[in-house]
Each structure stands twice: as C-alpha cells, then as structure tokens.
Amino acid sequence: MYRYDEFDERFVRERVAQFRHQVERRLDGSLSDDEFKPLRLKNGLYLQLHAYMLRVAIPYGTLNARQLRQLAHIATRFDKGYAHFTTRQNLQYNWPKLKDVPEILDLLADVEMHCIQTSGNCIRNVTSDQFAGVAKDEVEDPRPTGELIRQWSSLHPEFAWLPRKFKIAVTGAEHDRAAIKVHDIGLRVLRHAETGEVGYEVIVGGGLGRTPMIGKVIRDFLPKGELLAYLEAVMRVYNAEGRRDNKYKARVKILVHETGPEEFIRRVEAEYAQLNGPTINAPEDEVERIAAYFAPPPYEALPEDSAILDAARRADPALDRFVEQNGFAHKQPGYVALTVSLKPIGGVPGDMSDAQMLAFADIAERWSFDELRVTHSQNLVLPHVRQDDVPAVFAALQAAGLATANAGLVTDIIACPGLDYCALATARSIPIAQGIARTFADEARQREIGPLPIKISGCINACGHHHVGAIGILGLEKAGVENYQITVGGDATENAALGERLGPGIDAEDVPGAIEAIVDVYLKERQSGEVFIETVRRAGLEPFKAGFQAFIASDEGARTLAAEPAQ
Amino acid sequence: MTLITRTGEKPEDYRRVDAVEDLRLDERAVLVPLAFASAALAARPAASVALSVPNDTPVEALQPYLAAAPLIAVEFPSFSDGRGLSLAKRLRRAGFAGTLRASGPLIADQFAEALACGFDEVELPETMANRQPVQQWMEAKDIVTSHYQSGYGEDRSILQKRLAARKG
Structure with a gap:
C-alpha cells in the first residue's frame, strides 16, 4: 500500500499546524463561528447532537495494522472505547473533545493518516472497491x-x-x-x-x-x-x-x-x-x-484449492458457513479474501471496539500481509488470506467476536447513525437495524433468503443510501412520531437503480414485520436461482406493493393507519 | 478597507466610482463597475480605469478590456463563495496581466488559495481587517508550504518536485 514520502509527511504535519492555528484564532475571536465552521468541517470535525464527531479519512478504504492500532489507541484515550466505520469507508469518533482534536490529528499523522476533507463543500475522501487488487x-x-x-x-x-x-x-x-x-x-x-x-x-x-x-x-x-x-x-x-x-x-x-x-x-x-x-x-x-506501492504482496505459489481448508470445512459447519458466506474469490490461486462483518445480531452496524481493532490488527498483520480494507457497507476485509490459514483466522475472529457469517445477507444492514447521534436526523436508524437483525437472526433462514442489501437512513439526506437498498428504509418525523418509508428495487452496482416506495410510512415497531412481509413475497415469487433484486426486476413492484399493503391492512399493521393523521 | 498583498499591506491607488457623473472628478485612477466601463473609457485613458466585476461574469464579457485594464477586482459576496477563484484562473488564462484583486469578506485562511489562483491582492472590508489583522494573513498563507496541484502558484507542485528530485 501507499507510504508517505517526505512531501506527504510534511504536508500532513503542516495541515495539523494550520488547523491548530485556526482553532486558536476561533478562540481569540479572530474567526467568527460562521467562518470557523467550514474550516473545522474541512478537517472532519462536526458538531453532533451530543458532542463533536471527528471523521478520519481512510483513502480508498485501505489500512495496515499499525494504523488500525493507532485508531484503537485514539478510541481508548479520546473516545468511549469504540469507533464507527461509515458508508464512505471512513471512520468516525463520536465523543472527542475539541481541545483534544489537534493532538488526535498529530497521532493520525504519526501513522500517515489525516481528516482532510472528510466533510465540507470540497472534494471528499475518494472511495473505491474493497476488493481492489x-x-x-x-x-x-x-x-x-x-x-x-x-x-x-x-x-x-x-x-x-x-x-x-x-x-x-x-x-x-x-x-x-x-x-x-x-x-x-x-x-x-x-x-x-x-x-x-x-x-x-x-x-x-x-x-x-x-x-x-x-x-x-x-x-x-x-x-x-x-x-x-x-x-x-x-x-x-x-x-x-x-x-x-x-x-x-x-x-x-x-x-x-x-x-x-x-x-x-x-x-x-x-x-x-x-x-x-x-x-x-x-x-x-x-x-x-x-x-x-500497490504491487501485489509476495504471494506463495499455491494450488487453486486447499486440502487443509476443505477438510476443516467438512469438520466444522460454522467454518464452512463462514467461508461460504464471507469468502470472496481471489485472483491468486490458493488465496481468498474474507469479509469480516461488523453487523453482529443486535449490534450497531459499523461499530468496532478498541479491543476488536487491536485483535483484528494482529490478524491482518499475521495472515493478510499486514493489510485490511474497509467496505462501503461498513464491514472490513482481510484481502489476502492463504486458504490453508483460514481455519486459524476463523478461530481468531471468533475469539474477537468478529466471525458473523452474514456478509451480504438480510442482517448485513447499512445504517446511518441516525437520531442516536446525528443533529440532522429525523428518526433513529440503529434500533431499526437491530430490530430487523433480531427478526432474521436464524442463520438457516438468512441463508434461505440469500443476498438482500437493506439500507437505512434516518433522514432524507440519505447517508444510509436507502435509495439504492434492495430494500430501503427512510426514517422521517411525522407529527412528532418517527415514521418509516419502505422502498424496494434499489441497486448500487453497475445495474444502478433507485428504489420505489411501496406505500405509506409505518411506525418503528412495524418495520421488522413489514420486511418479513416483503421477504415472504420474494420467497413466493422467486424463480430458481434468483436473488431478491432479480425477482423485483422480473416480477415488478406490484406483488411487493400488494404484500406490503396486506401487511398494513392486517391487525398487526392497523395501528399504523390509525396513527396517521387524515390527509 | 484594507489592501493586502503577499508582502503586506499596501495603500489604495484607485478611487471607487459608483456614479457616472463622478468619473471626471480628479486625476486619480478609478475603479468602476463593469456596467460603467464604456462610459469610463470614453472619459479617461484606459490605463486609469480599473474594473470591478461580479464573480459570475463570463470571461468573454471582459475580453475587450483585458489588454488595457490595469486592475480587475473580482467581487466575493461571501467568503464561502468560491466562484471568484475559478474566474481568476480563467482571466489569467485569457491573458490578463494586470493586477487581480479579490474584493470582499475573505478570511486569512483563503489567502494562499487566492494567490495560487492568480490574485495579487485582497481588498478587505474594515470590519474584517479589524478582526483579522494583516499579520494573520501573512502567517496563514505560509503555514502549508507546498501543494500537490500543478499549474497553481509560482512554485512547482509536489508532483513536479518529486520528479525533479528523481532526475536529480
């Protein structure tokens, strides 16, 4: 991966000095609050609902172990022991103090990192394919x-x-x-x-x-x-x-x-x-x-398949499921890329504790050529694992609570921070994601449903990318109550499409049931080999609208309509 | 108002004229809105007529004046409106070799950007100059000493410096 030369190093250090100068000039009144605001934003510093939030750039989603350890150290020392990976491959600290920010920037610069242009009306941090290379x-x-x-x-x-x-x-x-x-x-x-x-x-x-x-x-x-x-x-x-x-x-x-x-x-x-x-x-x-700098790492010449891994998969169904679900075919024979889900059932999508970061840094260093990736679906990737090593990697991930085998499934939900953190939000996102994940917690059921990207935004700014979720959920506020609109058919890939609304908004507690109703339509309509989005494309929106409307009309959904003010 | 150049404060050589009847009042060079350009040029030598232009003025509208105007002041309605930076870049590309002035409530943190895009000076309203004295502008412009973008500013970009270092 890229390493700073003397120019990059000096540039980032000078940028920290510049920000320090700006903070001082805000404090002595030289800069008004309106003038300081875009300056702090261009250095990733937001004022959120409860505290400042600092967004760290992870250019094109690539990190090494030393960088992740430093991010863990900052989480321990300046935050509440965790950090949050975002939908743009960045990392956010939710609880830093303004006075600590220049010191945090110094610590980031020590490992060739920065917060430059992670916010503000400028060219933002550039993102890329998590499986690049x-x-x-x-x-x-x-x-x-x-x-x-x-x-x-x-x-x-x-x-x-x-x-x-x-x-x-x-x-x-x-x-x-x-x-x-x-x-x-x-x-x-x-x-x-x-x-x-x-x-x-x-x-x-x-x-x-x-x-x-x-x-x-x-x-x-x-x-x-x-x-x-x-x-x-x-x-x-x-x-x-x-x-x-x-x-x-x-x-x-x-x-x-x-x-x-x-x-x-x-x-x-x-x-x-x-x-x-x-x-x-x-x-x-x-x-x-x-x-x-991006030349391939020194791979070993290996056969395409690993007898060690094959035997281990036969012996351990959990490992087998993990590789099947979270493995990604590698161009180098004998290697595999592994998605490491930050979406455990009931967890906060994209959150990672300091202890997990340290454990994961060790894993990446030992088994993935000291490299890891961040995905735009708020997960991590070990890009270059020898297939022979996968059983050991899986055991280490299990020990760190990082072995959830749900990459791309219905519980691998993208969610913005929502009303739990964000000053712009109109509704909560995280509890909705947790509710859906609990509803579909059963692994066999998730597998049966197959790939189904659900994306949740807590306001119309759409940080959770709900428009391009196969199922999208948009949280709004209606007469003082959180209200969720459901869309179907969105796609962020080369077949990009925007989801369409199925009907009126519903209450928070009805969302998991509505998703179940939509999934039931899919299971009934799908033809062999079709994933969710393919069925939507072929069958159209109507059956999904009908299923959704039936759900709303049922006893379970009746409350929703009763709570809606007359139009 | 305060005028700031890369070497510090400088006195104003122009008289702002906002009414056609004031054009002949004295011999001092004038700074007139683009709308008065023809009237001013009819009344005075071109070398004594500077133009003040909105930041969304097309370069083509200024083309007739580029050869003779001693100064063009690009108006910044607010510090957060970056259109003037692109206009400066386009004016320089079109061959304007006179003084290019950024006029408005800019902040010291933008000085390096303005200079890199082709401006020579900033005309600051007095309220701003009181809060952000010239010394802050001098400090702010020198904090970050190099830039990645080729074609901006007088010194070479980091990319060009690297290449030169390798070719040693």
Missing part, C-alpha cells in the same frame, strides 16, 4: 488512481469552496462494488475496445440525498494520463456554474440535470479544450511511482 474481474487496481486523486484534491486552491460537497469513487472492475453511478464523479478503469489502451469511463451527476439520481456517462474513454486535467475541467464548470442559491439544489447532479447532459458535456469539453494538459496532469513517472 484482489478481484478477478479487474482491469487494473483502482487504488493508484485513488491515491493520485487524494493528493490532487488535498487543499486544492480552486476547489475548496464549492457549491456543495463533491464525492469521487473509482473502480477497476466490471462488477461495480464502489457505487460509482451514485457519486458526483464515478470513474471506471477500462481498456479501449480497439487499442487496448487503459483509460477511464467518466460518470458525472449521480447522487442520493433528497434528489437521488443515477450518474450520466460524460466520457466513454478518457486516456489515463489525462485524468487530472479532465477533472479540473469538470470541477471548474461545477464551481463556476453550480447553483448556490439553494443548498438542496447545489450538487453537481442538479447542474447536470438542469442543463441537460449534452450541454453539460459541451461546457466541460469547451473548458477542457482550453486547458494545457501537460502542465496539469501528473507526470507519467509519478503515476508509476504511486502504482508501484
């Missing part, structure tokens, strides 16, 4: 591109005061695990159909939030070496022309939508034509220097 369907590892964008976007002089936040995601694979179609810019590494040259498909204007939209392809093929100049052109058009009169219409998706994709493309290309590419783009040497 591992997946068989990959044209090229997307992380060198991610690292180049991390550097280029850090304290960009021109694009630090955008109309609104700006999120970039990169994938190098055919199967999109980075949700590039619902980002402000999505990049897909591909090979030119005729020349074989490596470049990018560029997608702009996707996003969730209040006005969810699927991004539009604005360049079918951008030569790899032209990336930064082209990004500069897109950003300049957006910075100059994005709406600033209404923060809810300020994202680039609205500009693309209101101008129309053709006109937006015309403006970007007109700007791009005026740029002097070679003075902006990264030197080829530099691209190669960065890429070299």
Whole structure:
C-alpha cells in the first residue's frame, strides 16, 4: 500500500499546524463561528447532537495494522472505547473533545493518516472497491488512481469552496462494488475496445440525498494520463456554474440535470479544450511511482484449492458457513479474501471496539500481509488470506467476536447513525437495524433468503443510501412520531437503480414485520436461482406493493393507519 | 478597507466610482463597475480605469478590456463563495496581466488559495481587517508550504518536485 514520502509527511504535519492555528484564532475571536465552521468541517470535525464527531479519512478504504492500532489507541484515550466505520469507508469518533482534536490529528499523522476533507463543500475522501487488487474481474487496481486523486484534491486552491460537497469513487472492475453511478464523479478503469489502451469511463451527476439520481456517462474513454486535467475541467464548470442559491439544489447532479447532459458535456469539453494538459496532469513517472506501492504482496505459489481448508470445512459447519458466506474469490490461486462483518445480531452496524481493532490488527498483520480494507457497507476485509490459514483466522475472529457469517445477507444492514447521534436526523436508524437483525437472526433462514442489501437512513439526506437498498428504509418525523418509508428495487452496482416506495410510512415497531412481509413475497415469487433484486426486476413492484399493503391492512399493521393523521 | 498583498499591506491607488457623473472628478485612477466601463473609457485613458466585476461574469464579457485594464477586482459576496477563484484562473488564462484583486469578506485562511489562483491582492472590508489583522494573513498563507496541484502558484507542485528530485 501507499507510504508517505517526505512531501506527504510534511504536508500532513503542516495541515495539523494550520488547523491548530485556526482553532486558536476561533478562540481569540479572530474567526467568527460562521467562518470557523467550514474550516473545522474541512478537517472532519462536526458538531453532533451530543458532542463533536471527528471523521478520519481512510483513502480508498485501505489500512495496515499499525494504523488500525493507532485508531484503537485514539478510541481508548479520546473516545468511549469504540469507533464507527461509515458508508464512505471512513471512520468516525463520536465523543472527542475539541481541545483534544489537534493532538488526535498529530497521532493520525504519526501513522500517515489525516481528516482532510472528510466533510465540507470540497472534494471528499475518494472511495473505491474493497476488493481492489484482489478481484478477478479487474482491469487494473483502482487504488493508484485513488491515491493520485487524494493528493490532487488535498487543499486544492480552486476547489475548496464549492457549491456543495463533491464525492469521487473509482473502480477497476466490471462488477461495480464502489457505487460509482451514485457519486458526483464515478470513474471506471477500462481498456479501449480497439487499442487496448487503459483509460477511464467518466460518470458525472449521480447522487442520493433528497434528489437521488443515477450518474450520466460524460466520457466513454478518457486516456489515463489525462485524468487530472479532465477533472479540473469538470470541477471548474461545477464551481463556476453550480447553483448556490439553494443548498438542496447545489450538487453537481442538479447542474447536470438542469442543463441537460449534452450541454453539460459541451461546457466541460469547451473548458477542457482550453486547458494545457501537460502542465496539469501528473507526470507519467509519478503515476508509476504511486502504482508501484500497490504491487501485489509476495504471494506463495499455491494450488487453486486447499486440502487443509476443505477438510476443516467438512469438520466444522460454522467454518464452512463462514467461508461460504464471507469468502470472496481471489485472483491468486490458493488465496481468498474474507469479509469480516461488523453487523453482529443486535449490534450497531459499523461499530468496532478498541479491543476488536487491536485483535483484528494482529490478524491482518499475521495472515493478510499486514493489510485490511474497509467496505462501503461498513464491514472490513482481510484481502489476502492463504486458504490453508483460514481455519486459524476463523478461530481468531471468533475469539474477537468478529466471525458473523452474514456478509451480504438480510442482517448485513447499512445504517446511518441516525437520531442516536446525528443533529440532522429525523428518526433513529440503529434500533431499526437491530430490530430487523433480531427478526432474521436464524442463520438457516438468512441463508434461505440469500443476498438482500437493506439500507437505512434516518433522514432524507440519505447517508444510509436507502435509495439504492434492495430494500430501503427512510426514517422521517411525522407529527412528532418517527415514521418509516419502505422502498424496494434499489441497486448500487453497475445495474444502478433507485428504489420505489411501496406505500405509506409505518411506525418503528412495524418495520421488522413489514420486511418479513416483503421477504415472504420474494420467497413466493422467486424463480430458481434468483436473488431478491432479480425477482423485483422480473416480477415488478406490484406483488411487493400488494404484500406490503396486506401487511398494513392486517391487525398487526392497523395501528399504523390509525396513527396517521387524515390527509 | 484594507489592501493586502503577499508582502503586506499596501495603500489604495484607485478611487471607487459608483456614479457616472463622478468619473471626471480628479486625476486619480478609478475603479468602476463593469456596467460603467464604456462610459469610463470614453472619459479617461484606459490605463486609469480599473474594473470591478461580479464573480459570475463570463470571461468573454471582459475580453475587450483585458489588454488595457490595469486592475480587475473580482467581487466575493461571501467568503464561502468560491466562484471568484475559478474566474481568476480563467482571466489569467485569457491573458490578463494586470493586477487581480479579490474584493470582499475573505478570511486569512483563503489567502494562499487566492494567490495560487492568480490574485495579487485582497481588498478587505474594515470590519474584517479589524478582526483579522494583516499579520494573520501573512502567517496563514505560509503555514502549508507546498501543494500537490500543478499549474497553481509560482512554485512547482509536489508532483513536479518529486520528479525533479528523481532526475536529480
């Protein structure tokens, strides 16, 4: 993975000094609260419902053991002994004190980490495929591109005061695990159909939030070496022309939508034509220097399958289930990538204790070439485990309470922090996730249902990505009561789609029952081999609407309607 | 108001004129809104007419003035509106070689950004200058000493410095 050189090191240290200077100038009155707010946000510091929250960048979701140990140490010393992994591969501390933040930033800088641009109206931390460098369907590892964008976007002089936040995601694979179609810019590494040259498909204007939209392809093929100049052109058009009169219409998706994709493309290309590419783009040497850090680890030459693992799986059904559910095929024979779920039944999705972080750091160091990944579904990944070692890894994960075999299943729920933490939230998310997980706790039942991504947001800002959940749950407030809208059919992959509402909102206690009713429709309708989202696509929304309405009409759901004010 | 350049405070050479009838009042160079540009140029030598322009002005609208105007002041309605930074970049690209001024309630933390995008000076309302004296602007601009972006500022980017170091 990438290692800082002297320039990166000095840059991050100077950024900490800059923030310290800003805090001092806020305290002595030089900066007003309104002026300080965007400065602290650009360093990941939010004011939440009960306390400050500090968001740490994990660029493209890659960490090493030393970094995770430092994150554990910070959780112990400055938080309440835990931290929370987010839907953008970042990590949040929920209880730091303002006075401690500069010291926390120093500790992060000690392990080549920072909080730069994890919030604010600027280019945010870049995200990527959690199986980068591992997946068989990959044209090229997307992380060198991610690292180049991390550097280029850090304290960009021109694009630090955008109309609104700006999120970039990169994938190098055919199967999109980075949700590039619902980002402000999505990049897909591909090979030119005729020349074989490596470049990018560029997608702009996707996003969730209040006005969810699927991004539009604005360049079918951008030569790899032209990336930064082209990004500069897109950003300049957006910075100059994005709406600033209404923060809810300020994202680039609205500009693309209101101008129309053709006109937006015309403006970007007109700007791009005026740029002097070679003075902006990264030197080829530099691209190669960065890429070299992401060279594959020193794998052993092994047979495709492991007799040791096969025997162990036959002897231990729990191990067998874990590998079946959480294993991901590795391009290197004899290796496997393992998803490590942060969604134990009844737990808080994405939370990890300091003790678990320390245990997991040891596991990653010993059995995964000192590398781990964070997924956008708030789980972790051991990217390079020898199949022979899986039984030992599984035992170590069990000892740390990290062996839940539910990756991608109905209990592997994405949820924003919701009203338990967030000042914007209109409803709770975490207890809803816990309620659903308890309802479907039985492992055999989960397996029978199969892959079913449920995503929960506690307000219309959609941090829980509910629009692209196969089942999406949106928590709102209605006449002082939390009320949940259910959507079905959302998809964050290369088949990106937005979910559609099944009917009126329901009360919190009815959500698990409603999900059961929807799942029952699926089990009844599915044809052989179909996963949930495929059945929705084939059968359409109607049977799910009918099942949902029947649930509401039943005795169990009657309370919901009674509680709804007359329209 | 206070004028701040990369080397410190400097006196104002221009008189802001907001009414056409005031254009001839004295010999001091004037800073006029874009809407008065033609009237001002009819009344005075081009080298004594600076323009004050909103941050959403298209570069094409300024093209006729770029060769002769001694100064263009880009108006920042608020510190958090970054359009002026892109306009500065585009004006420099279009060949404007005069003084480029950022005019409005910017904060010291933006000084380095403004300079990197092509501005020479910041014209600060007095209330802001009282809270954030010139010394803070000088300190703030030098805290982060290098940048990753090529094509911004006068010194080389980190990417270019790395390349130079390797080629030794």
